[in-house]
Amino acid sequence: MDNKEKLRKVGLRPTKQRMIIADILLDGINRHFTAENLQNEINSSGNSMSIATIYNCLKKFRNCGLIKQVESSKDTAIFDTNINQHHHFLDEETGELIDIENDEVNLHKLPKIPQGYLNNGVEVLIKIKKQI
Amino acid sequence: MDNKEKLRKVGLRPTKQRMIIADILLDGINRHFTAENLQNEINSSGNSMSIATIYNCLKKFRNCGLIKQVESSKDTAIFDTNINQHHHFLDEETGELIDIENDEVNLHKLPKIPQGYLNNGVEVLIKIKKQI
DNA sequence: CAAGTAGTTTAGAACGATTTTAAAGTAAAA
DNA sequence: TTTTACTTTAAAATCGTTCTAAACTACTTG
Ligand SMILES: [Mn+2]
Ligand SMILES: [Mn+2]
Ligand SMILES: [Zn+2]
Ligand SMILES: [Zn+2]
Numbered sequence: 001m002d003n004k005e006k007l008r009k010v011g012l013r014p015t016k017q018r019m020i021i022a023d024i025l026l027d028g029i030n031r032h033f034t035a036e037n038l039q040n041e042i043n044s045s046g047n048s049m050s051i052a053t054i055y056n057c058l059k060k061f062r063n064c065g066l067i068k069q070v071e072s073s074k075d076t077a078i079f080d081t082n083i084n085q086h087h088h089f090l091d092e093e094t095g096e097l098i099d100i101e102n103d104e105v106n107l108h109k110l111p112k113i114p115q116g117y118l119n120n121g122v123e124v125l126i127k128i129k130k131q132i
Numbered sequence: 133m134d135n136k137e138k139l140r141k142v143g144l145r146p147t148k149q150r151m152i153i154a155d156i157l158l159d160g161i162n163r164h165f166t167a168e169n170l171q172n173e174i175n176s177s178g179n180s181m182s183i184a185t186i187y188n189c190l191k192k193f194r195n196c197g198l199i200k201q202v203e204s205s206k207d208t209a210i211f212d213t214n215i216n217q218h219h220h221f222l223d224e225e226t227g228e229l230i231d232i233e234n235d236e237v238n239l240h241k242l243p244k245i246p247q248g249y250l251n252n253g254v255e256v257l258i259k260i261k262k263q264i
Numbered sequence: 265c266a267a268g269t270a271g272t273t274t275a276g277a278a279c280g281a282t283t284t285t286a287a288a289g290t291a292a293a294a
Numbered sequence: 295t296t297t298t299a300c301t302t303t304a305a306a307a308t309c310g311t312t313c314t315a316a317a318c319t320a321c322t323t324g
Contacts (some may be wrong), residue, residue: 145291147290147291183281187282188283207280209281209282214265239278
């Protein structure tokens, strides 16, 4: 399925701008990135795009499930092209995130979900720091 | 140990402002809050404080281990008075966080920490959503 | 295809959270 | 007590992100 179809399938019009972003993000390679990182990649690919459009697209892509947004206490939003349930190592010094595939973690015991709520995904974050 | 001692012990001068904040935060009750939430509590207690001072103190308190900062993709920083290793339920709709005590989760299998790094804490986030 | 219309892009302004500045104030050290 | 280093503050600055409103474009309908 090409990117045009992927966009159509989630109900997004395949505009020129969304196709440029899809060509960068939906190539099957997992990456973590900010809006500014993406703008740099767009520029490097010989294109250019308003930062407002980049934010618009990232929000649409995220809401349609084409990408995820990472929970992060940094002040810049971090997005993730790995949309499978998975986990992360985080180096808090540098902010670097490393994927952990779902089957590398085994949660033996989980607490009861609060009354009236449904489980909507479990994420494990392993904070790491450089050995001295 | 009173709050003045607690501050001294972590190497912070017990200034008037830090004592006001310590009196609110270090009362043994676990809570999640923003800088603005705290400013409101300070105001309600009959005191007042510059927002810059509140941010200064929260950063110092966090760096000294008196409070934690939660990983959150919201744009406002969320702090946590529960400094034990623990986990959270997150309602992504509302942003509400609920503590999960450490012994309510059992991680059976963990991935190998990357070469040259040390494990610096594991956090489990269980996203929940309201049942319809 | 030819309108029509609903959705999209954009530059720039606006916004909200946080940090910086620099001057005045305070705690601890000498 | 004097000195020194640290802290607080209001206000300005900064930074990431969203809003505005006008121009543009993809899709729909005839
Ligand atoms: Mn955040
Ligand atoms: Mn932000
Ligand atoms: Zn990831
Ligand atoms: Zn907590």
